[in-house]
Amino acid sequence: MDDTPDVTDNGVLDTISGIAYPALRLILAGVTVWYSSGASAQPRYFSGLLSGALAGFLTFIFLEPLFAPVGLELANVALWVLALYASMVGMGLGVLLPTLCPGLCFGASIALIVGCFLGISTSIYFPVVGGVTALIGAILSVRGGAKYLVTVATILEFGAISSSLVLKPLVGYIMTIARGYPMYPDDEEPAVSLPIPVDLSEGIVLALAWIAGSILVAAAIVYHDGNFQRLNLVAAFRNGYSQIPAADLDKGKKKSPPVAVKDTPNIPDAFNMFDPADLPPRLAEYANMVYSACEDLGNFFGFQDSSVRNQAEHLLILLSNNRRYMSSHILPPSVQPPSPIHALHAKVFSNYVKWCRAMGVPPQFSKMNASISAPPAVASRVVDLVLYFCIWGEGCNLRHMPECTWFLYHKMMAEYIKSEGYTQTRSLYAGHFLDNVVEPIYSIVLKSMKSSNDHAERRNYDDINEFFWSRNCLNYHYSNVDPSELHDVEVTSSFEPLPGESMPAISEGLMNAPKTFLEKRSWLRVVAFSRELVWGWVYSLQIASGVFWIFNVLHLFWALLEVWGSYPGIQMTGTEVCGSVLVLLARFLTLVYQTLYIMWAFSPEHGKFLGVEADSTFWWWQYIWLSLLVMIPYIFETLIQLYPALTTKIYTSQNDYVQAFLNILYPISRLIFHGASFDSADR
Numbered sequence: 154m155d156d157t158p159d160v161t162d163n164g165v166l167d168t169i170s171g172i173a174y175p176a177l178r179l180i181l182a183g184v185t186v187w188y189s190s191g192a193s194a195q196p197r198y199f200s201g202l203l204s205g206a207l208a209g210f211l212t213f214i215f216l217e218p219l220f221a222p223v224g225l226e227l228a229n230v231a232l233w234v235l236a237l238y239a240s241m242v243g244m245g246l247g248v249l250l251p252t253l254c255p256g257l258c259f260g261a262s263i264a265l266i267v268g269c270f271l272g273i274s275t276s277i278y279f280p281v282v283g284g285v286t287a288l289i290g291a292i293l294s295v296r297g298g299a300k301y302l303v304t305v306a307t308i309l310e311f312g313a314i315s316s317s318l319v320l321k322p323l324v325g326y327i328m329t330i331a332r333g334y335p336m337y338p339d340d341e342e343p344a345v346s347l348p349i350p351v352d353l354s355e356g357i358v359l360a361l362a363w364i365a366g367s368i369l370v371a372a373a374i375v376y377h378d379g380n381f382q383r384l385n386l387v388a389a390f391r392n393g394y395s396q397i398p399a400a401d402l403d404k405g406k407k408k409s410p411p412v413a414v415k416d417t418p419n420i421p422d423a424f425n426m427f428d429p430a431d432l433p434p435r436l437a438e439y440a441n442m443v444y445s446a447c448e449d450l451g452n453f454f455g456f457q458d459s460s461v462r463n464q465a466e467h468l469l470i471l472l473s474n475n476r477r478y479m480s481s482h483i484l485p486p487s488v489q490p491p492s493p494i495h496a497l498h499a500k501v502f503s504n505y506v507k508w509c510r511a512m513g514v515p516p517q518f519s520k521m522n523a524s525i526s527a528p529p530a531v532a533s534r535v536v537d538l539v540l541y542f543c544i545w546g547e548g549c550n551l552r553h554m555p556e557c558t559w560f561l562y563h564k565m566m567a568e569y570i571k572s573e574g575y576t577q578t579r580s581l582y583a584g585h586f587l588d589n590v591v592e593p594i595y596s597i598v599l600k601s602m603k604s605s606n607d608h609a610e611r612r613n614y615d616d617i618n619e620f621f622w623s624r625n626c627l628n629y630h631y632s633n634v635d636p637s638e639l640h641d642v643e644v645t646s647s648f649e650p651l652p653g654e655s656m657p658a659i660s661e662g663l664m665n666a667p668k669t670f671l672e673k674r675s676w677l678r679v680v681a682f683s684r685e686l687v688w689g690w691v692y693s694l695q696i697a698s699g700v701f702w703i704f705n706v707l708h709l710f711w712a713l714l715e716v717w718g719s720y721p722g723i724q725m726t727g728t729e730v731c732g733s734v735l736v737l738l739a740r741f742l743t744l745v746y747q748t749l750y751i752m753w754a755f756s757p758e759h760g761k762f763l764g765v766e767a768d769s770t771f772w773w774w775q776y777i778w779l780s781l782l783v784m785i786p787y788i789f790e791t792l793i794q795l796y797p798a799l800t801t802k803i804y805t806s807q808n809d810y811v812q813a814f815l816n817i818l819y820p821i822s823r824l825i826f827h828g829a830s831f832d833s834a835d836r
Contacts, residue, residue: 200254260283262306
């Protein structure tokens, strides 16, 4: 048989890969060099990038020998996940500490590049020398050279990255210098295979390649910035810090009067967190409009007084938090909304508009409201928001069905629009909405969920919510009460009959709505896969314990999102910054040990880890005890949620120890929900 075509095809593929792959690496190196040129213009951003790159690199090279002996392919995946999270944590720390992290990155890079030139391969070199140089760099950075060290650290780190893209052996050589040895325990294969130089001359060549890449990065920065003095470190640190005279600082400043902080009220049911008669300025700005709309809508639809009070406060806090969109630090003036009310309205009702588009009907928004003294565009949006949050507040489990919530809003707003502009005399008892709207729908949901039928006949929240994706739902009235029975006898003849008088109640439609999603289960599946089921209850319990790892991963990711999304757009005190740093470091360190313990627990190789020779059960129990620490914040939050009055007292406490505890445990999330309201300067 003639094998010529296969050889020819393989030769073509080898030729293409031999040309395309190096070309792609060269293009990526050029992009890296050009991208690094923005370091001088965005020091905080590049502080995060530098810290993230260094943290991910060091995490990978020092944890790889601990994962290599596990003997599971999953261990390599876990190693890459930890390296990725280390990079994200490093980015978060670089954003939070832009005057410290560039110095650390600069010192570590200096130690690595010197080690590359000298060919030092001892395990104590980088931990000792790198630690000392990083400490020196941190001191220089804090003393006023942060903006210069960001530039120099960018030159060194991005120079190493771009050079490594061109010369692949450089990565392995830097890893060897940092770790101190090129081999892995028990002759295990590394998680990533890289060629490693064996003699000093080759190492010097690679170090010179690093220097060449750094020179290109420096040239790109100078070309982009045009400021050659930025690279003059001697001049930067020689100038030092010039103190501003106190007289200049006080000039033009107005002295603030002493602020009196009120204690938490002794009557917890008088109001939730803020006294309506003594609101902070940021909440009081829209209070009259919100309270006026609450009173009008509460009487018209029969919402409970306490629920309306809670939602009024809820809406005021949301509006206060949306003030951040009015800052040029968050949004440029050209795209800023006209007011926080416009910003919140667009965000809350974006899905409602999509639902109306799917139903083929126009959205129902308030047109005017004579009881609110405000511009119509603002007053109407306040009415929309108040109605939605009042429905949401009393909806209870109906919140699990978002389309159902939009249906209720759509029908209720349509009914309310018919009354706008007339003298309002309709006043339903507090609880009418709960008794005649929420309770009938919830009863149907409860009856269906408690049904003894199998999944093929039993409807859950998703099945019932599917009914509100059909235009058929618009043929029903939202309440069990006939609208014609709700009008006061004093209503004038100009009040038109409300639509829906002949419509059946929505509860009737839900009762007869079929299940739309087909679910079939059979015992034949168990028989078919019975030969593959080898899990005992012990192994199943160990697998289920992985949920603790997921909790920690998600909480750490949430903390990172808070840092990236909110900081530095909001002002944080020193203790709050330290709290964020502590949360990120503690969560990540716990995640590292959780991952190590659970990998060793499932390892088929029962060897010695961390100098301890033990079976898989021992390592699994270490994982469990450590995971209990991760759950402490969740347990604390659960306990305080059981006592709302205690929650209010803790969050409004002026005790220094309580505030320090909150700053450490909830450094940023507390600011997002309560920061604008708890600002003592605004009270």
